[in-house]
Every structure is written in structure tokens, then in C-alpha cells.
Amino acid sequence: MAWKSRTRSLQVFDTELSADTVEWCPIPEWHNILACGTYQLQKGPDAGPEDAATRIGRLYLFKFRQQGPMCPPLSELQRIDTPAILDIKWCHVPVSEKPLLGMATASGELQLHRLIESQEGRCALQTVTSLGLGPDKLALSLDWSTGRGNSSDVRVVSSDSAGCVNVLSLGENSLTAVSQWKAHDFEAWISAFSYWDTQLVYSGGDDCKLKGWDLRMGPSSPTFTSKRHSMGVCSVHSSPHRERILATGSYDEQVLLWDERNMRQPLSESALGGGVWRLKWHPTHEHLLLAACMHNDFHILHCQQALEGSGGACSVVASYILHNSLAYGADWSQLSLEEPPPCSPLETTESRQSQTESRTGGHLRIQYESPTASFDTSLEDDTGRYIPESLSPSSASSVAGPPACPNPAVDSPAVSCLMASCSFYDHMLHVWRWDWTPQEAGCTGTAQGEGERRAVGEGDGGQAVAPAKYAKCTTRRE
Numbered sequence: 001m002a003w004k005s006r007t008r009s010l011q012v013f014d015t016e017l018s019a020d021t022v023e024w025c026p027i028p029e030w031h032n033i034l035a036c037g038t039y040q041l042q043k044g045p046d047a048g049p050e051d052a053a054t055r056i057g058r059l060y061l062f063k064f065r066q067q068g069p070m071c072p073p074l075s076e077l078q079r080i081d082t083p084a085i086l087d088i089k090w091c092h093v094p095v096s097e098k099p100l101l102g103m104a105t106a107s108g109e110l111q112l113h114r115l116i117e118s119q120e121g122r123c124a125l126q127t128v129t130s131l132g133l134g135p136d137k138l139a140l141s142l143d144w145s146t147g148r149g150n151s152s153d154v155r156v157v158s159s160d161s162a163g164c165v166n167v168l169s170l171g172e173n174s175l176t177a178v179s180q181w182k183a184h185d186f187e188a189w190i191s192a193f194s195y196w197d198t199q200l201v202y203s204g205g206d207d208c209k210l211k212g213w214d215l216r217m218g219p220s221s222p223t224f225t226s227k228r229h230s231m232g233v234c235s236v237h238s239s240p241h242r243e244r245i246l247a248t249g250s251y252d253e254q255v256l257l258w259d260e261r262n263m264r265q266p267l268s269e270s271a272l273g274g275g276v277w278r279l280k281w282h283p284t285h286e287h288l289l290l291a292a293c294m295h296n297d298f299h300i301l302h303c304q305q306a307l308e309g310s311g312g313a314c315s316v317v318a319s320y321i322l323h324n325s326l327a328y329g330a331d332w333s334q335l336s337l338e339e340p341p342p343c344s345p346l347e348t349t350e351s352r353q354s355q356t357e358s359r360t361g362g363h364l365r366i367q368y369e370s371p372t373a374s375f376d377t378s379l380e381d382d383t384g385r386y387i388p389e390s391l392s393p394s395s396a397s398s399v400a401g402p403p404a405c406p407n408p409a410v411d412s413p414a415v416s417c418l419m420a421s422c423s424f425y426d427h428m429l430h431v432w433r434w435d436w437t438p439q440e441a442g443c444t445g446t447a448q449g450e451g452e453r454r455a456v457g458e459g460d461g462g463q464a465v466a467p468a469k470y471a472k473c474t475t476r477r478e
Helices: 349-360 447-451
Strands: 003-014 019-024 033-038 040-042 054-064 074-083 085-090 100-105 109-117 123-132 139-144 155-160 164-170 175-182 190-193 200-204 210-214 224-226 233-238 245-250 254-259 268-271 278-281 288-292 298-302 315-320 327-332 366-369 375-377 415-423 428-438
Touching: 003 074, 003 315, 019 085, 019 415, 019 428, 033 085, 033 415, 054 085, 054 123, 074 100, 074 109, 074 123, 100 139, 109 139, 123 175, 155 190, 164 200, 190 233, 200 233, 200 245, 233 278, 245 278, 278 327, 288 327, 288 415, 315 428
Parallel strands: 019 327, 085 139, 139 190
Antiparallel strands: 003 428, 019 033, 033 054, 040 054, 054 074, 085 100, 100 109, 109 123, 139 155, 155 164, 164 175, 190 200, 200 210, 210 224, 233 245, 245 254, 254 268, 278 288, 288 298, 298 315, 327 415, 366 375, 415 428
16 A cells, blocks of 8 residues: 655744754643753853853743644743753653653753643743763763653663763652763763663763663673664664664664664664664654654654564655754654644645735745755745645645555554654754655645655665765764
């Protein structure tokens, strides 16, 4: 069965500072809450070339609400000035009956913020506690031990710029250091729990090594060291759906899938054309993997064949290409989308133009252009009124899924996902929608949509082929 894959931009937000991490809240009552972190090097106006820059950041809190076609869905609830932020993660379970957000900062601190709701129904983040990892360090990543909903013995693992991995225990309103050890020769870009056995921890560093650690045995030596990646390892995510499955990404532009029982040989290797800064398994669909690929946009991979032992690369079933800068942060929302998947426009250009003119005065201002010449239309007309996506020229593209890919969900005729992504130097946060529908149940694609298949990442024979937009990634953030 052929599948149609379409991405649509819903809203774009200027974060003012460079955006590098974004997370939807995983707690059911707060699935519509989104957090975004930023990182900026700043020098004073009188600073000389040898003067050190200050790393500043800002934490944003948003609420997503489908209010109707004439209202932007994302509203800002709060902004907090902080040290530069390198990673944020929500705890997967409520703590003291409230969502808890962890934050890794350039000051070397891990900060915890609790989401509270006022009597008026307005949400805000409230600082709970913080803990420093040591002097002259940047906290680079964090992960919670609660990936499968385990609420007992909640712990945090974090990595830092000195190459250390830190394990911390969560108390009632505090963090307590449990262990810290030197794991890598250079920056330890990433650390993560195995969600199936939280005594196992993984780390990846700028020394090109992926390592495993068993907390029961102590950190004197790793359980394994893999050099399969040829550049710095910067992303690790344990599957919450399938035991022993691990995804890793690197500056070498490869995504590797592993079975924890055999860390000498990956199950599959997929080239994505950009350094893989973040990987996120879908919260409910076990075969879908989201990748933020720095110089080459955001891609959704279908990993079923690889996980079943085919040995081939994962299929790229969708790409979001509307960012103009380094693709760093990305996440899936678990919020249910009320609207049905959109159809490709079948009306003539004249009828669409007439409809748009009658609603907006006949003028659309282009607000955002991608280097590929695809464009997303403005959210405002000349008078500042919001123009819904349904009235703007479609930026969605149709992709026929790999022929061998079965129904992505046996009990569902389609997949519709709300997404968020952010990019660095253009300091932009995007909220977008991805729809994956059977060809028979979807709408007939236009000739333009058919021609755009390559631009959004359809592979030959189900192999991973991501659109290459920039040169090979060989640089990293300061």
C-alpha cells in the first residue's frame, strides 16, 4: 500500500536568542505545553577580542490550542532569563503531582522547574532546585530514568564539557549527586538511561566513542566501548517500546540502531546528510524515529525493517525543510489533533486566489523562505491579521512511503502528529504537523507535489535518502 506523507508549518516564533532545544510535556493533562531553550554567546559593547563572552539563555513556555482557523495556535505563557541552555527534558511522570522540567545550563548547573497552574488557569514554571556539576564545566545533556513510566527511584543522568557523566537522585525538592566519573577524553555530548534497565547508562563523546556503564558495577570501566561512529557521538535514545533497542547519532551524519546484546555490530546504519544532534523515538508508534540533523534539516525515519533484522537503512518517510539554520531541537507532541488530515488543493489557482483575496485583502507577505525555494507563507497580512494555513499557498509535500512499509498502526488508518523544532543561528521555533495517510484514503497529489518528492526525502527502494542542503558538517557550536 502506498502512503502519502505531508508536512505543514503551523506557526513560526522568533526566540531572539539562538534556539537549540525544545520539548513537549509528556504528562497527559499538559500535552499542549511546550518548552524551548536558547543559547547565546554575548560580549559587551566595550569588550575586546580577547575578552571572554558570556553565555546567556532564555527558557520559553508555550501553550498550544486549536482555537479556529483565524487564530495562531501557539501562545507564549512565560519567559525566564537563565544561563545558556544546552538541553531540557521533562520528567516522564508527575513529581508531587506536577510536571517537572530539567535543564542543563552553561553555568554547569542542572536546574529543575515545576509546572504550576494558577487559580485563573494560567500555567507557569516555578524553580524548585539546582545543583552544580563542578567548576568550569558546561552541563551538556540530561535524561530521566522514567522513560517507561517508572515513578520509583527517579534519577537524572547528565554529561558535561569535562567529559564526565553524573548520576543524581531526586528527592522531594532536591537533587543529590550519586556518582560522577570521567567517561570521555573530550566533551561528553550526551548521556542517557536504558529505559528497560535504569542501572544501565550510555554516554557519547567528542572522542568518537559510545560507551555503556552498569551502575551496579561502578564506573571504573565501561561495559562496552564502541568506535563505530567516526566522529563525535552527540545523540543517544533508548526505545521506550522495544527492549534493548538503542538509537545513536553522530557528527558523522549517521544514525545507528543497536541491540544492546550486541554492541559490536549495529542493526542498521542510515546516512542523513547532516550531523545528528538529537534523536527521539515516537511516544506511541514504535517504528518512528525523529532526527535533528544540524546542516540538513529534520527527518522522520521508519525503522521497522531495520528492527526486524533486514540490515538495511531506515526509510526517510518525511522531512521538514523550512529552517534556515542548524537543526538542533525537535520533539513529538502527544496531543491529539482534532482536525482531519488535510487534502491537497484541488481547486484551480484562480479559485484559491479569489478565496484568499476575499479574506485577506488580496495580499500575502512572504515571511520565511527556505534555501530550497520552497516557502512557508506569512502568518499575517499587511494589517497584522493572522492568516490561517488553509488560506495560504500550500507548503506541504506528498511522499509515497516505501512500498515494503506496512500500515504504521494496525488499528489506525493514518498517523497525524504535532511536532516542534528549532534552529540555531536564525533563532526560530517552528510548530508543524505531519500526516501519513494511505494513498486510497488521502487526496490525489498535484503534479507539483509529485515533483517535490525528492525534496522531502523519498528514498530509492526504501533506503534512507535525506535531502542534502549544505556541505558536510565538520563544525560544532562554541
